[in-house]
Amino acid sequence: MKALAEGHNVSPEIIEKLRKPIVVAGLCLAWELVVRGMQVNPLLFPAFSDVVMHLAAGLGLGGSGELWGYIWDTLRVLLQAYAISVALAIFMTGLAVGNRWAREVLSVMTGIFQPLPSIALLPMAILWFGFSQESLIFVVVMSMLWPIASSLTVGFATVSPTLVRLGQNYELSRISLVTTVLVPSALPMMIAGLKVGWGFGWRTIVAAELVFGATGGGGGIGWFINNSRLFMNVADGFAGIMLVIIIGLATESLFIALQRLTTQRWGTETA
Amino acid sequence: MATAANRAARFEQLSPGEPLVTIRDASIAYSTRGRAATLAVDSVSIDIRKGEKFVILGPSGCGKSTLLTAIGGFIPLTSGSIKIDGEPVGSPSMDRIMVFQDFGQLLPWRTVLGNVTWGIRRRFPKMSRSEAQARARECIALVGLDRQSPQYPNTLSGGQKQRCALARAFAVAPALLLMDEPFGALDAINRERMQAELNRMLMEGARDMTVIFVTHDVNEAVHLGDRIMVMSRGPGRVRALIDNPHVGSPLFHTDAMPLAAELRELLKDTENTVS
Ligand SMILES: Nc1ncnc2c1ncn2[C@@H]1O[C@H](COP(=O)(O)OP(=O)(O)OP(=O)(O)O)[C@@H](O)[C@H]1O
Ligand SMILES: [Mg+2]
Numbered sequence: 001m002k003a004l005a006e007g008h009n010v011s012p013e014i015i016e017k018l019r020k021p022i023v024v025a026g027l028c029l030a031w032e033l034v035v036r037g038m039q040v041n042p043l044l045f046p047a048f049s050d051v052v053m054h055l056a057a058g059l060g061l062g063g064s065g066e067l068w069g070y071i072w073d074t075l076r077v078l079l080q081a082y083a084i085s086v087a088l089a090i091f092m093t094g095l096a097v098g099n100r101w102a103r104e105v106l107s108v109m110t111g112i113f114q115p116l117p118s119i120a121l122l123p124m125a126i127l128w129f130g131f132s133q134e135s136l137i138f139v140v141v142m143s144m145l146w147p148i149a150s151s152l153t154v155g156f157a158t159v160s161p162t163l164v165r166l167g168q169n170y171e172l173s174r175i176s177l178v179t180t181v182l183v184p185s186a187l188p189m190m191i192a193g194l195k196v197g198w199g200f201g202w203r204t205i206v207a208a209e210l211v212f213g214a215t216g217g218g219g220g221i222g223w224f225i226n227n228s229r230l231f232m233n234v235a236d237g238f239a240g241i242m243l244v245i246i247i248g249l250a251t252e253s254l255f256i257a258l259q260r261l262t263t264q265r266w267g268t269e270t271a
Numbered sequence: 272m273a274t275a276a277n278r279a280a281r282f283e284q285l286s287p288g289e290p291l292v293t294i295r296d297a298s299i300a301y302s303t304r305g306r307a308a309t310l311a312v313d314s315v316s317i318d319i320r321k322g323e324k325f326v327i328l329g330p331s332g333c334g335k336s337t338l339l340t341a342i343g344g345f346i347p348l349t350s351g352s353i354k355i356d357g358e359p360v361g362s363p364s365m366d367r368i369m370v371f372q373d374f375g376q377l378l379p380w381r382t383v384l385g386n387v388t389w390g391i392r393r394r395f396p397k398m399s400r401s402e403a404q405a406r407a408r409e410c411i412a413l414v415g416l417d418r419q420s421p422q423y424p425n426t427l428s429g430g431q432k433q434r435c436a437l438a439r440a441f442a443v444a445p446a447l448l449l450m451d452e453p454f455g456a457l458d459a460i461n462r463e464r465m466q467a468e469l470n471r472m473l474m475e476g477a478r479d480m481t482v483i484f485v486t487h488d489v490n491e492a493v494h495l496g497d498r499i500m501v502m503s504r505g506p507g508r509v510r511a512l513i514d515n516p517h518v519g520s521p522l523f524h525t526d527a528m529p530l531a532a533e534l535r536e537l538l539k540d541t542e543n544t545v546s
Contacts, residue, residue: 169364170393181378
């Protein structure tokens with residue numbers, strides 16, 4: 001394929017690489033043209049260029065830079081919840097590895113909570129914790145914990161028995177067996193779980209902040225989006241949405257880079 | 272680690288010919304939940320001498336791996352005893368390195384060099400990194416993997432993976448090397464090449480290493496074993512114990528053909544006892 005392509009002026013590979021940017025640019029252009037050409041009310045649906053200007057202003061390019069504060073509010077809560085979820089998941093998986101009953105409990109709990117959109121727990125959380133950061137953390141943890149725990153469990157359960165025996169043969173202690181054999185073996189599933197967990201958490205926290213915004217709480221990018229409707233700054237709202245998408249994509253590619261550095265290089269990604 | 276070194280030192284004091292592994296009435300049963308236990312190895316008694324290359328030959332499913340795994344200390348005996356240098360086998364140790372049949376015995380996140388160096392650094396924790404790497408390179412050269420040494424296991428062929436596992440085991444210089452059909456999953460040509468190479472390595476570098484080699488391949492047994500123990504089909508018993516004068520002679524050498532034919536008959540017999 002490569003050799004064939006090199007003879008031509010525009011190789012299929014370059015077209016392949018450019019396909020995505022071209023589609024993205026085309027969609028943006030269509031957005032701009034439709035809004036401008038059909039004279040849509042900018043209060044309902046702003047043009048692409050307006051949204052980009054507002055986004056730039058919100059990020060400090062010729063504007064207040066207020067968006068950074070909102071992003072930080074959201075990410076701070078999310079990172080706290082992430083740390084809690086990962087610690088809980090490791091703890092629960094550790095129990096489950098050693099005990100059949102604990103394993104069954106974990107598997108049942110995962111089965112129950114994984115299909116539940118945890119945002120549905122927000123009303124209860126508000127009842128228990130009030131309009132506080134704790135409520136947010138609670139629902140976000142409930143969305144991240146189960147996918148992380150279940151992929152950890154699967155990761156540890158599928159470690160090759162031969163590698164465990166290899167570890168025993170070289171007289172690894174229990175702890176070094178975990179760190180030098182079990183964890184690297186489970187890494188593909190771990191990274192996948194962390195990625196999925198982060199994605200769930202990200203959706204949940206934005207949704208939860210929207211609800212908080214609607215009821216008058218404060219902070220976060222979701223709250224900012226909701227506020228833009230209240231104050232008829234629709235372009236700001238669109239800028240907020242765009243930012244949510246950009247951050248989501250950026251973290252996703254972080255995880256992909258991590259996979260490329262580890263499991264892809266070792267060829268264990270599908271294990 | 273100190274105990275391992277001491278024990279290795281004690282092995283050296285035994286003169287060749289003295290028994291190193293003493294197996295007495297060893298039986299091993301697997302208990303599967305809800306079903307009657309299956310007897311895999313049935314009262315095997317055998318002495319394996321220091322420095323000898325001992326082959327366990329038998330049809331598939333006769334309990335060869337089970338017996339070898341028990342010698343390695345990975346599974347317990349149901350009854351009887353296995354002693355190494357007079358001491359009952361405990362948990363697995365670096366005195367007895369196992370080369371598994373499975374290609375998946377290399378750490379996938381370490382290169383060929385990394386895998387071998389890892390083994391050396393486990394066995395000789397005081398050795399400096401550079402010294403360990405130098406030793407690893409020697410062993411890798413011995414199995415002919417020099418060019419592959421910076422590669423990760425997923426980029427190696429099956430035969431190359433087994434060579435790497437062999438290099439790692441040799442680098443650790445165990446008193447007892449346990450090999451469970453390491454070439455069983457290779458194609459015929461690669462298997463013959465590996466058999467010849469292993470023979471050369473055992474002749475050159477490991478004269479006083481005791482080796483127990485499991486196989487179901489008659490020619491492999493004749494090529495590699497000072498003595499050959501034939502096991503009957505499950506539950507595995509000792510069916511015959513044969514001194515092999517042809518050890519080390521080229522594969523398929525005409526002189527060795529009668530013995531190979533005899534072994535083949537013995538294996539066929541063990542098949543018949545089943546039906
Ligand atoms: N973990 C296990 N649980 C239950 N039964 C087992 C287990 N491992 C092996 N067996 C049984 O024990 C018997 C001997 O198995 P073993 O693996 O030792 O045979 P083998 O001689 O190594 O065969 P092969 O040449 O195919 O590797 C077989 O009947 C097998 O079904
Ligand atoms: Mg076997």
